[in-house]
Amino acid sequence: MINKLKRPVVYIPLALLLFSGVFAFQLKNDKLFALAKNIDIFATLVRELDSYYVDEIDPDQLVTIGINAMLEELDPYTEYIPEEESDDFRMLTTGEYAGIGALIGNRGEGNMVLMPYTGFPAQAAGLKIADYILKIDSVDVVGKPTSEVSDLLKGPANTPLKVKVLRNKDTLDFSLVRKKISLKNVPFYGKLDEKTGYIKLADFTSNASAEVRNALVSLKSQGADRLILDLRDNPGGLVNEAVEIVNLFIPKGKDVVKTIGKLQSVNYNYRTTKTPVDKDIPIVVLINERSASAAEIVAGALQDYDRAVLVGRKSFGKGLVQTTIPLTYNAQVKVTTAKYYIPSGRCIQAIDYAQTRENGEVTSVPDSLRKAFKTANGRRVLDGAGIEPDESVEEVNYAPISYTLVAGNHIFDFATQYFYKHESITDPLTFTITDQDYEEFKKFLSGKEYDYTTYVEKSVQDLEKYAEKEEYFDEIKSQLEAIKAKVNHSKEQDLDTNKEEVKKILSEEIVSRYYFQEGMVEAGLDQDPAVEVAKSYLSNPAKIAETLTATIK
Incomplete structure (x- = not known):
């Protein structure tokens, strides 16, 4: 009886296994x-x-x-990379290429140098911002697409080239030698005051962690005992670099990020493996809606370990991992292979691409389905929508006139003109144009096109558009015309009303002519609302302690 009772228990699962195996085999064959x-x-x-x-x-x-x-149809991150684009892809992931080390762009009248990077051939040879490129070796490049001009400037390392440019009505010739260019992940670091160090991390290509380490050690040697790590506008990059950066502040043997996908080969637990540089220095991390991927791993891990206060705005929400797979004929495909999970266990992916494909509309994770997790100190954090800061700072909204002056290249052109007239300026953080300079700028704008619509004008236009559909429109038409006449903007008046804002934008652009990318970053820190909030935290240890231990409602 016992055996008879046991036989079905043994043979029924075997039959099920056999059936499921055949079924799975059939499904696989059908798919193939x-x-x-x-x-x-x-x-x-x-x-x-x-x-x-x-x-x-x-x-x-x-x-x-x-x-x-x-x-x-899958997601924005799964990409095909043909052989001819492999060099560009390598540059994006490693930050390296061979060329002259300058950003090239078109400002409407032709291709010009927009930024020569410090320490590379373009800057060493004397090329300046706003130099119009006329010829590269024997090739006339006037009127050519920017991509073609960029390709001509690139080439094997240690090969010579000649560049002819137009600078302020003068034609100049430069002889350069292409070099291996490794773009900086840390375009600027420095002290904001006697105690506060600041590191701007712009990317996560190869060597990012080494650059942050060097900056941190240098700042500490200069007396900095508190730190602002700026990850705003950082699109992310290599996961291992993010792990190494977290390891600068977190003890050895701690989880930083786990990747989990369909295949076992992509599942991996990244942990800290080294002794940190400083596990106690107070840190504020700055993030915004353009902080993504590896930047979110760093910010999220430091938040999960209650190691840093996060200030700014909610991050982008990219919790997906890509793997590069070689194809035939030297092509490649970058495929989303996994999701990543930071130490609290949360995945911060904001868009559900499976649902998006199904519905035909971008589908975010609804608030009702977001799950709660705990930081090391028990603070409540949520998954499914990026990294949320501990203190939010609203984005700076510029006046319409400011946007128009920048878009019309008037700020850029005046900065170039200023540079031709002034041999030097003060340091980036303190430089600002004088009221006399601003009056010169107003004269410079005379006769130039920079029209725009103010917020109030747009509101009145919308009101008029909707009122036209109503029966009583004729009765209020005269009143609407009176309102339009009253709010009709004066560009000259707006230049005075928004004087301080425009002066700051002008000053930052002028700084770039003398101090390049590093100076432009430093100049932008002056009166930066998020930086000011960060400094207020770092000057108040009790406030940091309270933030990192209080329960987030």
Whole structure:
């Protein structure tokens, strides 16, 4: 009886396993057949188009468009990288390329140097911001797309080239030698006062952690005993660099981030492996809506360990990991292979791309489905929508006239003119143009186009548009016209009303002519609301302690 009773217990699961195995095998075969069938259809389609289409087609271009359209259905981060774009992709992930070390762009009248990076051939040779590029070696580049000009400037390291530019009506020739360019992840670091160190981390390419370490050690040697780590506008990058940066402040053996995907090979637990540089220095981390990926790992891990106060605005919410997979003919595909989870256990991915594909609309994780987790000190934090700061700081909203002056290149052009007239200026943090300089700027704008619509004008326009649909429009038409006449803006008046704001923007642009990227970052810190909040925390240890131990409601 006992054996008879036992036999079904043994044989029924075996039968189920056998059935499920056959079923899984059949499903796999069906999927493989569907893949093979559709790949064959696609190849046949391209071949027949090439034969029969009325005009000549470019098969490479057509297939690339098809691949990109297919990948766009998945998420914005899964990308096809053909062989000819592999150098650009390598530059994005490593920050390295061979060239002259300058940002090139078009300001409407031609391609010019927008920023020569400190210590590289362009800056060493004497190229300046606003130099119009006329010729590269024997190639006339006037009117050519920026991408072509950039490609001509790049090339194998240690190869010579000549560049002809137009500078303030003078034509100048420069002889340069291309060098291996490694873009800085830390464009600026320094002391904001006797005790407060500041590090701007702009990227997470190779060597990011070493640059942050060097900056931290240097600041400590200068007497800094508190730190602002600025991750605003940082798009992220290499996960291992993020882990190493967290390790500068967190003890050895701590979890930093886990990656979990469909395949076991992509599942990994990243932990700190070294002794930290400083596990006690008070830290404030600055984040905003453009802080993403690796930047969110650093900010989130430091928040989860209650190691730093986060100030700014909610981060982007990219909790997805990409892996680069080689394809045939030296092509590659960057594929989303996993989600990452920071020490509290939360994933901060904000967009549900599976639901987005299903619904056809971008689908965020609803607040009702966001799960609560705990930091090391028991503070409540949520998943599903980026990293939320401990104290929010609203984004600075500039006046319409400021946007218009920048977009119209009037700020840029006046800064260039100022540079030609002034041999030097004071240091970036204290420099500001005088009231006399501002009057010169107003004269400079005379006759230039910079019209715009104020917020009030837009509101009145909207009111008039909706009022036209009402029966009583004729009765209030005269009143609306009176309001429009009263709020009709005066550009000259707006220049005076927003004088301090425009002066600050002008001053920062002028600083870049003398101190390049580093100076522009430093100049932007003056009167920066988030920096001021960070400094208020760092000058008040009790406030930091309270923030890092209080329960977040």
